Amino acid sequence: MGAATAAVDLSCPTSLGDLFQSVEGRKVLTCIQCGACAGTCPYGDVMDYPPRRIIAMLRAGMIEKVFSSESLLACVACYSCMAKCPRGIRLTEVLLPLIKEQTLLRLPELPAELQKALQNTLRYGNPMGESSRKRAAWVKTAGVPIRILAEDPRPADVLWFVECYASYYPRGQDASRATAKIFHALGADFAILGNEEKCAGECGRLTWEPGLYETLMDYNMAVFQKYQFQRVVTSCPHAHNAFKCRYPSRGFHWELDVPVRYFAQRLEQLKPRLTRKINRAVTYHDSCCLGRQNEFYEEPRAVLRALPGVKLVEMTHNRINALCCGGGGGGMWLDTYYKSKGFDRLSERRAKEAIATGADVLAVSCPYEVSRFEDALKVLGHDKKMIVRDVVELLAEAMEV
Amino acid sequence: MEGGIWVLAEQWRGRLSDVTYELLALGRELADGLGVPLQAVLLGDGVKELAANLGRADAVLYANHPALKDPLPEPYAEALAQLAAERKPRAVLVPLTNVSAGVGSLLGERLQAPAINFCKDVLLKDGRMEALCVLYGGKIEAAIAPVAEPAIFGILPGSRPADKGRGAGAPAVEEAAVDLSPSRVRFKRYVEPEAGDVDLTQQDALVGVGRGIQSQDNLELAESLAQALGGAVCGSRPVVDQGWLPLARQVGKSGLTVKPKVYVAAGVSGAPEHVEGMREAGLIIAINSDPGAPIFNVAHYGVVGDVLDLLPALTEAIQARKG
Amino acid sequence: MNILVLLRMVPDVVEELEIAPDGNALDLDALRMILSESDDHALEQAVLLKERHGGKVTVLAPDAPEVDDALYTALAKGADRAIKITDLEEGLTARGLCYACSQVLRSTPGLMPADLILTGAQAFTDLDAVVAPLLAYQLGLPHVGIVCHVAVDAAAGSLTVLREYAGGVRAEIEVPLPAVVGIQSAEKPPRYVPVAKVRAVMKSQKIETAGVPVIADGGNALIQVTGMVKPEAAGHAEMLEGSPEEVAGRICEILAARGLLQEVR
Numbered sequence: 001m002g003a004a005t006a007a008v009d010l011s012c013p014t015s016l017g018d019l020f021q022s023v024e025g026r027k028v029l030t031c032i033q034c035g036a037c038a039g040t041c042p043y044g045d046v047m048d049y050p051p052r053r054i055i056a057m058l059r060a061g062m063i064e065k066v067f068s069s070e071s072l073l074a075c076v077a078c079y080s081c082m083a084k085c086p087r088g089i090r091l092t093e094v095l096l097p098l099i100k101e102q103t104l105l106r107l108p109e110l111p112a113e114l115q116k117a118l119q120n121t122l123r124y125g126n127p128m129g130e131s132s133r134k135r136a137a138w139v140k141t142a143g144v145p146i147r148i149l150a151e152d153p154r155p156a157d158v159l160w161f162v163e164c165y166a167s168y169y170p171r172g173q174d175a176s177r178a179t180a181k182i183f184h185a186l187g188a189d190f191a192i193l194g195n196e197e198k199c200a201g202e203c204g205r206l207t208w209e210p211g212l213y214e215t216l217m218d219y220n221m222a223v224f225q226k227y228q229f230q231r232v233v234t235s236c237p238h239a240h241n242a243f244k245c246r247y248p249s250r251g252f253h254w255e256l257d258v259p260v261r262y263f264a265q266r267l268e269q270l271k272p273r274l275t276r277k278i279n280r281a282v283t284y285h286d287s288c289c290l291g292r293q294n295e296f297y298e299e300p301r302a303v304l305r306a307l308p309g310v311k312l313v314e315m316t317h318n319r320i321n322a323l324c325c326g327g328g329g330g331g332m333w334l335d336t337y338y339k340s341k342g343f344d345r346l347s348e349r350r351a352k353e354a355i356a357t358g359a360d361v362l363a364v365s366c367p368y369e370v371s372r373f374e375d376a377l378k379v380l381g382h383d384k385k386m387i388v389r390d391v392v393e394l395l396a397e398a399m400e401v
Numbered sequence: 402m403e404g405g406i407w408v409l410a411e412q413w414r415g416r417l418s419d420v421t422y423e424l425l426a427l428g429r430e431l432a433d434g435l436g437v438p439l440q441a442v443l444l445g446d447g448v449k450e451l452a453a454n455l456g457r458a459d460a461v462l463y464a465n466h467p468a469l470k471d472p473l474p475e476p477y478a479e480a481l482a483q484l485a486a487e488r489k490p491r492a493v494l495v496p497l498t499n500v501s502a503g504v505g506s507l508l509g510e511r512l513q514a515p516a517i518n519f520c521k522d523v524l525l526k527d528g529r530m531e532a533l534c535v536l537y538g539g540k541i542e543a544a545i546a547p548v549a550e551p552a553i554f555g556i557l558p559g560s561r562p563a564d565k566g567r568g569a570g571a572p573a574v575e576e577a578a579v580d581l582s583p584s585r586v587r588f589k590r591y592v593e594p595e596a597g598d599v600d601l602t603q604q605d606a607l608v609g610v611g612r613g614i615q616s617q618d619n620l621e622l623a624e625s626l627a628q629a630l631g632g633a634v635c636g637s638r639p640v641v642d643q644g645w646l647p648l649a650r651q652v653g654k655s656g657l658t659v660k661p662k663v664y665v666a667a668g669v670s671g672a673p674e675h676v677e678g679m680r681e682a683g684l685i686i687a688i689n690s691d692p693g694a695p696i697f698n699v700a701h702y703g704v705v706g707d708v709l710d711l712l713p714a715l716t717e718a719i720q721a722r723k724g
Numbered sequence: 725m726n727i728l729v730l731l732r733m734v735p736d737v738v739e740e741l742e743i744a745p746d747g748n749a750l751d752l753d754a755l756r757m758i759l760s761e762s763d764d765h766a767l768e769q770a771v772l773l774k775e776r777h778g779g780k781v782t783v784l785a786p787d788a789p790e791v792d793d794a795l796y797t798a799l800a801k802g803a804d805r806a807i808k809i810t811d812l813e814e815g816l817t818a819r820g821l822c823y824a825c826s827q828v829l830r831s832t833p834g835l836m837p838a839d840l841i842l843t844g845a846q847a848f849t850d851l852d853a854v855v856a857p858l859l860a861y862q863l864g865l866p867h868v869g870i871v872c873h874v875a876v877d878a879a880a881g882s883l884t885v886l887r888e889y890a891g892g893v894r895a896e897i898e899v900p901l902p903a904v905v906g907i908q909s910a911e912k913p914p915r916y917v918p919v920a921k922v923r924a925v926m927k928s929q930k931i932e933t934a935g936v937p938v939i940a941d942g943g944n945a946l947i948q949v950t951g952m953v954k955p956e957a958a959g960h961a962e963m964l965e966g967s968p969e970e971v972a973g974r975i976c977e978i979l980a981a982r983g984l985l986q987e988v989r
Contacts (some may be wrong), residue, residue, distance in 0.1 A: 104918060105918065109912065109915070110916045112643055113615075114914075119916070122919060124738065130738070131738050132737045133739065133740070209920075210918060210920060211918050211919030211920025211921070211922070211923055212918075212919045214919070215919055335618050336616045336617045339618055375709075413889070413890070471895075472889070474869070475857070475861075475867070494840065499889050499890055500889060500890065501869055502854065502870055503854050503867075503869055506850075506857055507857055507858065509852070509853060510819070510858055510861055510862075514946070515946035515947050516819075516850065516853060517852060518850055518851055518854070519848075519851065523904065533850070536848060536849075536851070537734075537735055537737050537741060537848050538737055539955075541743075541750070541953070541954060541955075543951065543952045543954055544949070544950045545742040545851070545947055545949050546948050547946065547947055547948075548945065548947065548948055549946065550869065582844075585902075586866050586867075586899045586903075587897065587898040588895060588897055589895075589897060590895070591889075591893055591894070592886065592893070592894045593892075594891070594892030594893065605984075606984070630984070631911065642909055643913070649892055654794070654890070654891055655870070655889075656891065657892065658890075661794040662982070662984055663979065663982075663984050670846050672747050693954075697960060697961045698959035698960055699961075701961060702961050702962050702964055702975070702978065703961030703963050703964070704975075706968065707968075710968040711968050711971060714971070715968075715971075715972040718969070718972035718976045719972075719976055719985060722976050
C-alpha cells in the first residue's frame with residue numbers, strides 16, 4: 001500500500017431494477033452458493049437470510065420475502081462476506097445496501113434508536129442530535145492552532161474532515177486533539193470545515209437511507225467546492241469509504257487519506273520526536289472499513305512498532321479475518337434491538353479476544369470502536385486491566401508534544 | 402367582595418391538591434401587597450367540606466353543580482367566568498396541572514381578559530402584577546405583564562411551599578349559583594396504572610433517568626446505582642413513552658410526585674413537566690452532558706458529564722464505601 | 725373520516741436560544757424551528773386513524789421557518805392535503821393563532837365540516853392560551869385534551885379516549901364527533917419516513933396556502949413581554965468537577981454526610 005487511495009468510481013447500480021443491467025449485477029448471478037459469506041458473517045448464525053440465501057431468493061423470484069424480513073438488521077456492514085466471496089461479488093458495497101433500502105421501506109416500525117440517529121443526522125448533521133453550531137467547539141481545547149476554512153478560506157494542503165464522533169464525543173475529541181498535535185508537529189498545512197462540516201453520510205445510515213446520504217452528499221460537495229485543498233484526510237474510516245466509493249459520482253476527485261496512514265508515511269520525520277516510552281503490550285484491532293475494505297493492515301502496525309517500549313501482540317483473528325466491533329451498518333444504534341433478540345454483542349466477542357492476548361492496550365483506528373470496546377471491557381470487568389486507545393492517541397503520547 | 406385575588410382551589414377525587422396550597426401562599430402575598438382580599442374558589446359537586454382547609458384565604462366562594470363533578474376544563478372555566486364577571490376579581494390564579502389544564506385559557510377567552518401561562522411567580526411592581534414565566538422547556542425566563550384586569554395567571558407547581566398556604570381556621574364560605582349546561586363529553590371511569598412491584602413514593606432513594614440514558618440497555622447502569630443506594634429507578638416521560646420503563650415508574654406531571662431523601666437525575670434535562678414531580682426531594686444530584694440543562698437550576702449538586710461514565714463510577718464508589 | 729391536524733413550528737431548543745437586542749424576544753436569526761413534539765404525535769395519531777378507518781387527513785400549519793419541510797414530511801407520512809396559513813401578524817401569540825386558524829378552517833373549502841380535529845395537547849409556545857380547548861371553543865365543538873389513546877366508534881359517531889391525569893391515572897372519556905382532541909402521545913411513536921420519500925413528495929405534491937380572511941388580533945394586545953433572560957438560576961447546583969472517579973468519590977462523601985449510605989435492612 002503506497003500512496004493515499006485515489007477515488008474509485010464503482011459504477012454502482014442504484015436500484016434493484018438496474019441490478020442485472022450492470023456488470024456487478026450480473027456477477028451476483030454467478031454465485032456458486034458456497035456459503036462462505038454466511039459462514040464468515042459475525043451474525044450469520046442468527047440471520048434468516050444471509051447473503052447466500054438472499055441471492056438464492058433473488059434467483060428464485062422470491063426476493064419479496066427477504067424484504068419483509070428483519071434479517072438484514074443484523075448486518076453490521078463488516079465486509080467479511082465480500083472479502084471471502086470466491087466470486088468477488090461486491091456484497092457489502094452493492095447488493096446488501098439495495099436490499100436494506102427495500103427492507104426499510106417495509107419495516108412497520110424502525111428500532112427507536114436507529115430512527116433517532118437517522119433523523120438527527122438529517123436535521124443536525126450528526127447522529128447524536130447535537131447542534132451543528134457546536135461541532136467545532138472542541139477546537140478551543142486542542143492546544144494547537146487549527147484553521148477553520150469559513151473563517152480563513154486561504155488554500156490548504158490538507159482538508160481534515162473530522163467527522164461526528166471525533167467532533168462531539170469526549171473520547172473522540174481526545175483522538176482529535178492528538179491528531180491536531182501531530183499535524184502541527186509535522187508542520188502540515190491543514191484546515192477543517194468546522195461547523196460547516198456535516199456527516200459524510202456513510203455507515204448503516206446510508207445503506208438504509210439512500211435519500212439521506214444523497215442529501216448529505218449534495219451538501220458536502222457544495223461545501224468542498226467553496227475551498228481549495230489538495231487532499232482530504234478524514235478521522236472516520238466510514239467517511240473515508242463514502243468519499244472513496246460514492247462521492248466520485250458527485251465529482252469528488254481529491255486524494256483521500258486517514259490520519260494513521262498519513263502519519264505512517266511521515267514516520268521518519270516523526271521518529272526523532274518519539275522519546276516518551278509507552279512501555280505497554282499493545283494489540284491492534286483492524287477496523288473493517290480500513291482493514292478488509294482497503295487492505296490497510298501494515299501502516300498502523302508500523303506506527304505502533306515505532307513507539308518506544310511498545311510490544312505488539314496479535315489477536316487470533318487479525319487483518320482480513322478481524323472480528324467487527326459491531327458498529328457498522330447501523331449497529332451503533334441497534335444494541336437495544338440486538339439485545340431484545342438475544343444476540344451476543346460483537347464488541348464483547350472481540351474484547352474477549354483482546355483480553356486473551358494479555359495486552360494492556362487495545363489500539364483502534366475508528367472512532368466507533370473506542371466507545372464500543374470501552375463499554376465491552378466494562379461489561380467484562382476488564383476495564384482496569386486494559387485500556388482502549390486510538391493509534392493517534394498513542395502516537396501523540398510517545399511524542400514530545 | 403370585589404377586586405380581590407382569586408385562587409382556583411383544585412380538588413380531585415375528593416381531595417384538595419397540594420398545588421392549591423401553593424397558590425394560596427402566592428395569592429396571600431399578592432393580596433396583602435395590594436391590600437385586597439384573597440378568595441379561594443371551590444368548584445365541584447358535593448365537595449363543600451373541603452372548604453374547611455382553605456383557611457389561608459379570607460373567604461371561600463363555593464359553587465356546586467353536577468356538571469362540575471368531573472375534572473374537565475369547559476364547565477370549570479364557564480363557572481369561574483360567570484362568578485368573575487359578576488364579582489370582578491383583579492386576578493385569578495389557576496394551577497397548571499393536568500387536572501386544571503385548559504381552565505385558564507378558556508377563562509381568558511370568556512372574559513376577553515389577558516391570560517399568562519408558565520408562571521413560576523407573580524410579582525408586584527408599583528401596584529401592578531407581573532408574571533415571571535419559564536419558557537421553552539425552562540431555557541428562557543421572561544417577565545410578562547397583563548395590560549388589563551382581571552388577569553389570569555397559570556401557575557406552575559412549585560411556586561411556593563405548600564405549607565405556607567395552609568391556614569389554621571376555617572374560612573367563611575359563600576355559596577354561589579352557576580348556570581351550566583351538561584357536558585357534551587361523557588366521563589366514563591378512571592383507569593388506574595398497573596400495580597408495579599415498586600411504590601416509588603415510598604422509596605428513600607430514586608435514580609431518575611431521562612433521554613440522556615440513550616438506550617434501554619443503559620438502564621442497567623441506573624438499576625445498579627439504585628440498588629447500591631437501596632432504592633429504585635424511575636423515569637421522565639420520554640423514557641416511559643419509549644417503553645423502557647412502565648407507566649408506574651413515570652415521575653412528573655402525568656406521573657407521580659416523589660419526595661425521596663435523594664434523587665439522582667441521570668440524563669434528565671429538567672423540563673418543568675418532570676421537575677414538578679421531583680423537586681421536593683431532599684437531595685438532588687443531577688448528571689447531564691449539557692451545562693445549560695435546566696435541571697441544574699433545581700439540583701443541589703450537578704455534574705456536567707457523561708451519564709454512562711458517571712453512573713457506574715458512582716455505583717462502584719458507593720459499593721466500595723459500604724464495604 | 726375527515727381529519728384535520730393543526731401543526732405548529734416552535735423554537736428548536738437543541739440550539740442555544742439567544743435573546744434579541746431589545747431584550748424582549750428571542751433572536752430569530754439564531755433560531756431554528758422544529759415541529760412541536762405533541763403536534764408530531766397528533767399527526768401520527770391522525771395517520772393511524774386514517775389507516776384504520778379510511779378517510780382523509782389534512783394538515784395545516786402557520787407559516788414559519790422550516791414549515792415547508794414539516795408539511796412535506798406530513799404528506800410523505802400519509803397526509804392527503806397540506807395547507808400553509810399565511811398573512812399572519814408578526815409575533816402572534818397562541819390565542820391570536822387560534823383565532824386565525826378557526827377563521828381559516830371556516831373559510832377554506834373542503835375543510836369543514838370535519839369529523840375530527842387533532843392538535844398537540846400543548847406546546848411550550850402556548851404562552852397566553854392552550855390551543856386545543858380554545859380552538860374547540862371558537863368552533864363550538866366538544867374537546868378533550870391530554871389524550872394518549874383514541875378509539876373510534878364509527879357507528880355511534882363518537883370517540884372513546886384516554887385522558888391523562890396525575891400519578892399515572894387516566895380517564896376513559898367518550899366524545900361525540902365532530903370534536904377537537906389535544907393529543908399528548910400517539911399510540912405509537914411518530915413513524916420514520918425515508919428522506920427519498922419526502923423528496924419525491926416535494927416534486928409530486930404541492931402545499932396550498934390560505935390567508936387569514938380578517939386580521940386576527942385577539943389575544944395579542946393583552947399581554948406584554950417586559951424582559952427576557954436566559955436564567956442565571958437564582959438557585960443553581962453546586963457543580964462538581966473532575967474525573968468520573970473523583971466526582972463519584974465526592975458524591976459518596978456528600979451522601980455519607982447525610983446518612984444516606986446506611987445499609988438497607
